[in-house]
Amino acid sequence: MISWRGFRDRRAAQNARPRATSRPLVVSRVELGDFTPDLDVYLGLAAYLQLALFESLGRASSIAPSTRAKALTGLVATSTLERHKALLVEIERAGKDASDVMQPHTDVIDDFQHRTGGGDWHETMLATFVGAGLLNDVFSRLAAGLPADYRERVVAALEWNAATDEAEIVAELSLAIGADPKLASRLALWGRRLVGDTLLVARAAISASHESADDERLEPVFTELIAAHTRRMDSLGLTA
């Protein structure tokens, strides 16, 4: 159980020493270029995921605990749909139909969304922060294997406004967690459940390539993904 004071002290301690997240990500970042699926598979999966996130956020907005929380949900949903739209542009550029390339991924993503959508506003926002955050990491790494003329735009689409959104979610959730130790415990548990379901989707994205995904080269990637997850939970004062 984490008190607000404990949280603040911990943040202060983090700020006092060089933080893991302040190191340039590129130093340790293992890329997944060998496991990148075909362009249309990649784009269909990524675009449909953003659409599914928007649905979760729509539900979260309708049960937001305050107008301020609702407004935040709207802003995060806007970014999600902007990413979706930017990915649709790439699908069109690739000469494909958006519905056709998204269709094969509806089952895996709908199932993921069903299990990780969350029971209340706080759970959905945590899912958006840690679940979507982890999957964005995966897609950014997989982008290394996309055709060169797509790579940069796709990564820009995935990262559109992500830092701002994450900061806003962290600020709002931290306030709520600081004010309610029970919520802190519940969200810590929820975060642990989320990471399992999210890694399944990550695995599905990686397995969609022609390479065999049962490869020990994947181990350091999953280690890094989980480390990033731990940092996200930590930024909320929650134990991963």
Add this chain to the structure above:
Amino acid sequence: MISWRGFRDRRAAQNARPRATSRPLVVSRVELGDFTPDLDVYLGLAAYLQLALFESLGRASSIAPSTRAKALTGLVATSTLERHKALLVEIERAGKDASDVMQPHTDVIDDFQHRTGGGDWHETMLATFVGAGLLNDVFSRLAAGLPADYRERVVAALEWNAATDEAEIVAELSLAIGADPKLASRLALWGRRLVGDTLLVARAAISASHESADDERLEPVFTELIAAHTRRMDSLGLTA
């Protein structure tokens, strides 16, 4: 009951003669500048409405009958959130807090959304097309009484991508209506119910001004709003 053939014949007939909608709206358009509420009331109501529409669209997306329908829902939701975001910029420009100015309108809009959200994807999209369309008409007319330096930007925000979205919704709904006469009957009934609930919100927006809204000057406005509603239903081949 309207058959697909009937619908097509009707469209052909409409195209053959000058259509009511092709007349410049400005000729007959009655403005509502005398009934414009204070800037912050106007912006809070308009911004919260767009947020509520996004919630409906989120639910609609999760029950869309096809991936194509889901993709369309995402595009329309994007526009809705873009309008919301543009209105937030105006709220900030006016030196107000978004949550504060939206808060007073949550009851009337949540109630409206609850009654007009729709039971399935088609009903929600019809509500978005005819309900939100009517309210956009009202807010555009009320904008005439806003401070001059806000008026143009607010109208641009309200109308952002509206024509494109309406055309896409009409295309998709028309296909579904043409293929299923039962759906046509059901949506015609739903449209009639929608207009009543929507006019109540229009009335609330108008009554938020200091002017007494029990004014015979309002009659031609409501006549025009209903005429525009009839044209929207007509564009779907449905009787208003």
